[in-house]
Amino acid sequence: MKHVLIGTALAATAVTGATAQEVTLGRFFGACEDAGTDTTASVGEACIIQSIINAADAELDGITVTTLPTDWGNYYDQVIAAYAGGEPPDVHVMHRHRVPQFAGLGALAELSGDLEAAGIDVSDWAPAALDAVSFEGGIYGVPMDFHANLWHVNMEIMEAAGLVAEDGSPILPSSPEELLEHAAMVEAATGHDYLAADFAQFPIGVRLVLSLMWQQGENIFTEDGTATIDTEAARNAVTTITQLFDAGHADPQLNYADSQQAFLNGEAAVLVNGTWVVDFYSAEAANPDVALSDYYVADFPTLFAEGATWADSHMWAIPASLKRDDPETYAAALQVLAFINAHNIDWARTGHMAVRNSVLASEAYAALPHRDEYTGTAAIARDTPAAENYGAIQDVLNRELQAIWLTGKPVGDALSDAELEVQDLLDG
Template sequence: MRHLIIGAAAAATLATGAMAQEVTLGRFFGACEDAGTDTKTSTGEACIIQSIINAASAEIDGVTVTTLPTDWGNYYDQIKASYAGGTPPDVHVMHRHRVPEFAGLGALAEISGDLEAAGIDPADWSENALAAVSYNGGVYGVPMDFHANLWHVNMDLMEAAGLVENGAPVLPSSPAELLAHAQQVKEATGQNYLAADFAQFPIGVRLVLALMWQQDANIFTEDGTATIDNDAARNAVTAITQLFDAGLADPQLNYADSQQSFLNGEAAILVNGTWVVDFYTAEAAKEEVGLDNYYVADFPTLFDTGATWADSHMWAVPASLKSDADKYAAALKVLAFINDHNIDWARTGHMAVRKSVLDSDEYANLPHRSEYTGTAAIARDTPPSERYGAIQDVLNRELQAIWLTGKSVDDALADAEIEVQDLLDR
């Protein structure tokens, strides 16, 4: 890790907290108007993160944190516009896959030398967490989690289909078995086997990526060569489209509708991330919700090698903030507070990044945690790229063209490879 010497003014402010500062904070995760400051009882991503932010504002001497309104769907467009206009938030959340883009442009502050003075111990971060916030030898943020795609399971539907053994769901181990299980569920219950957001956000992209990684393939190489128009991608897409073709999954569900279908008891499996475990647990406890017997499973291996899509959330500070030592010190205090509350954020279902939290009984005892302990070992991603966001958009458009408009798999993959190669060549 590269170490920098913190400026004298920043060090003094960190030590004394003498100057009152307003820290603006940009985030996604959804809205929560009544989160309060209790970080232990809030439920769901939006309210848990907002309770941590509210507590930071209430508890850090001389610092007020103001959450800026942002939307998940166009979050990065808003953040880029704020940087372009010279008014980025003092602290903002971002994904690991965006670090090369923002750090590569010099937009983010390199903070490695200032962490310990702010009360953050990077030695307590897991190796993968440190890697997630690192770029070209520098540290450009404070990690908050690892998140990944899971299989959320309605055990009542699976039980009715004869797909439960020893209290755990029986999950498929090949595309053929996936189709067979889906048919069993439909015949036994009349419900769909699998639901996911195939029509809006890039959940379908993440499904295809996972199934390509399971074949030891990827969508582009370290040297910037697009590798999409191939048998591995065809196998991955076909594993999904066979369910659509047989009427065992609905390709027209968006994110909200796919969640509602699962909560209504209309799908045996929902493919979604770690971020909803706490929310679904709370929903399943409600009498009026169709989902009653909820289970969380690692993404099954349908090909040769276990793999699932994964990413991480982190908190970054604009490089321009370093010119204001007092504001910069206040922003680092907010980062330290969020880092201190890693166990509270892990209540969402996300995987923690601090070793001390990962080793704690409190973490081990979180609901459903033992059901997806294998996820960390199979987490995968694409090679780093400054064009990740645009590449994901291309894949989402072309895959949706396959299952929503009838575009041929061959044409979609060929068109995607051409466009992705063009992005990589820029």
């Protein structure tokens, strides 16, 4: 009976001439006021996603989509407040790591019985994509991508330092010691920093430390909820980064915008950032007014025993209250999700990895700029075990790691304090 009602509601939303069903959509990714509706021409996360949303608004009969963009930094605070106030967006983006928090509280609609009627083929999702939106046997979202940390490389600086292989790819370090050697080579040849990243604002530094811990076969907590932060692996990971600060080969005070600008200005050989900026940096490198001109994208290098890099997944969710109380808007929201799912190749132009098997196997996907340079990333993508308090855990780690490289807090003290606080969070 439920599926009949959903199908009827789906049909009702498509009746031309009827009052348009408004779907509010909450997202981050930044603002883009002139995205238009051409999903193949926009550049950068903000404009690509907005062009897809604008196209949905223009092409879905009987549905209007109202975008509620918010800043990435406080997005979840706003979404949580909207749920608490009883007025969450009809559709909103979220990360895989947040599914246990929201679904565990019953806030998200379970979608599995309604996706086929909306035109969404779950069998076309890659297994990891299905896993990303699943929780306790249910499906609580429509996946949009896999994203991960990469090494964005200025090949002019690498060539000047003698760090280019015969095949034209950058020579990347294979140990912490070699990392320091390469950094010294870059400084000697160019006077520039070797590595830039956001160490002072968002948790890019956390993701770096996590990656280097995973490369040693360790994690910050176990599947059974035991914090494991004050460890030799964590000390090794932190030291790998702080040795660059101590030698003057990286600046711990750079925030996200400053680290990105330093890379675009040709002031750093490598920027650690995600898949989401690949097409933006590619476009910037083609701009004669930008110092970066020879741009390469590399998998995160293996500095310890095994390959690993931080990764996550973006997905779209619908509030459980909408499914329960407003079947017509719920059906319209599903159509919006189906539209976004159908445009997975367009979203993949950002640099993110696609989630649909048919897209992953397509010539169009393989032909995307720089795609062949980081094909190994999917195989080394890692994350922490699922945790309802992931956001708070990440905040603790970010605060304590920044205390190490910004205020000189002893490594042992910071890791010990982080472990105690994270354990409290894991214990609920």
